[in-house]
């Protein structure tokens with residue numbers, strides 16, 4: 001059975017215009033106003049999964065971010081930055097006044113000025129050419145592919161870029177993309193990648209899991225934790241989401257019923273990897289991490305070994 005998310009998507013707010021601009025200012029402003037947070041809340045978990053994946057290799061894995069937009073997942077993973085912090089950068093009136101061209105130039109310096117603390121290298125796929133151009137222009141992505149694999153085949157050049165992918169990830173994108181996109185990606189990868197999916201709970205994952213199973217990948221869903229994506233934009237989006245969840249038999253009590261979209265973490269990978277280290281063993285979710293808190297003691301590694309620092 002083919003996935004058809006169009007019915008569920010019908011009542012979800014459409015933000016196509018902010019994905020297709022030359023820079024991410026409107027993206028941060030519009031999604032930020034709705035408390036979009038999935039890149040931030042996903043990051044500690046992505047880090048743990050990448051650490052598990054990287055433990056078997058001496059080089060950094062290559063992550064293909066599907067629906068990467070302006071490269072925000074790469075930004076929050078590679079640098080000590082957050083969606084929330086970046087949002088404030090672009091909300092400054094001085095930043096709003098400059099051209100996209102100037103912003104790209106400043107952002108290239110901005111990202112180059114942070115230590116890369118990431119466990120992976122990032123490439124990206126998005127249907128938006130301007131978003132990919134920005135993400136590559138500022139140095140967040142090493143390579144970018146502009147394509148709608150729901151509708152078109154993967155070009156030979158894009159297949160070449162994807163070939164060495166170790167991990168495929170997505171936040172806020174399943175629903176726009178289905179197993180059609182993932183099948184084409186998996187056809188092009190030379191190794192069996194791990195696939196990290198943060199999926200809103202109203203989008204059934206069955207067809208994707210079945211597609212992955214045909215390729216020898218088993219799918220695990222983290223139980224006991226969900227990841228907030230954003231607030232509902234209006235009463236209509238709220239009501240239609242609760243109706244979609246009820247139709248699927250998913251209980252929204254205490255989650256979506258509190259006015260927030262929730263995503264599940266789903267990991268698909270070769271069976272031997274899943275058996276060696278089950279998802280519940282590699283991921284721990286610490287509630288409260290990432291909330292604004294006062295100064296705290298942290299360990300800082302350096303030439304002289306571990307030291308204690310007070311981080312403001």
Ligand SMILES: C[S@@+](CC[C@H](N)C(=O)[O-])C[C@H]1O[C@@H](n2cnc3c(N)ncnc32)[C@H](O)[C@@H]1O
Pocket residue numbers: 019038039066067068069070072073125126127128131147148149150170171172173176177181
């Ligand atoms: C809600 S945004 C999520 C962006 C990013 N992953 C994040 O969490 O900040 C959805 C993204 O999916 C992209 N998208 C929509 N349809 C797509 C398709 N068929 N193939 C690839 N990307 C698509 C949009 O252009 C947009 O950048």
